[in-house]
Amino acid sequence: MTEPLIIHPPKTADACVIWLHGLGADRYDFLPVAEALQESLETTRFVLPQAPTQRVTINGGCKMPSWYDIKAMSPARSISEEELNQSADTVIELIEEQKRAGIDASRIFLAGFSQGGAVVFHTAYLKWQGALGGVLALSTYAPTFSNELQLSASQQRTPAYCLHGQYDDVVQNSMGRTAYEHLKRLGVDVTWQEYPMGHQVLPEEIHDIGSWLAKHLG
Template structure:
């Protein structure tokens, strides 16, 4: 994946968070959050990839950073599945790069906001067959969670933290909750956190993320 921003910790990295931004944003969007988390999570490398710039049908065909094209809201968020698969494949390549740098797979975490969250959920539970430290799903949904699909034993061990705004008008909270419930029904250790916010990130949410990551890394 091109133009990836990598934030190295002050001490040698022993864990990694691969964090995908949302539609129309860029790799610098979550840099302040990553730097704040590094202040309380020593030894964690943050990898912030950049989505390609391409036309987005839902936004009148205007080109912008996008992990996949959104074709319509109805039927429920119709999207370009080939582009989603391509983006998920790039995430898997980043995982492999971290493993090649001596980061154990169980200490690699995937995080994504909005459209980026949809990609990491797909990558973790539809594409990646190995161990993972866990998944952070921020203000997002899971467009490829098929009700007929089950998970393997390794995928069931991926812990997930779902964080969503109760007043989100871009990705309604009900869509995020649906992803949570799908995972819970398949034996995944998934936690739901709701905040009195819209489609955004707040300090309380960042503190919850720091606590959750610290617990996973300590365990």
């Protein structure tokens, strides 16, 4: 597996954001975002992992960086939960590495765009049982959330910030909203934010993310 890209802060790190890219992208995709956020978050380390290159059924079976296979798009995405769990395990290993490096889990945040966000949701609210600083979910959905979802006390205390484009034609706005509603129903401190954009990231959105992180880092 390709080693994650690590962006060290200008000052001694006491917090960390593990940020997953989307389908077909790579670990450098959010490097400019991490560098921009570090201008104000001077003690926050960013870890940008790389998805494995594997076949994606909906893209004609072509190999590309992907956190899990998407087998079909309709009526809802049919995915490889085995590969999703493998990716979640990779994220958990990165969390453990940051803990061993002296970062308290309550100051470790998971962020993800599109498919990466789906992995982040699955990791934070189904796989990881301890404390986390929070979740940043950009233009994404939660394929493993359902009405039967139950959270541990620690999972329930993990806040989330869901950000989505009003005109997203890749991951429909309603899919992101459904994930938000699940977390809201379960008592999570979750915020929903929309932007006049498609399946992308805007400077205004990054500014809002920086403010949210600063707030939760105290």
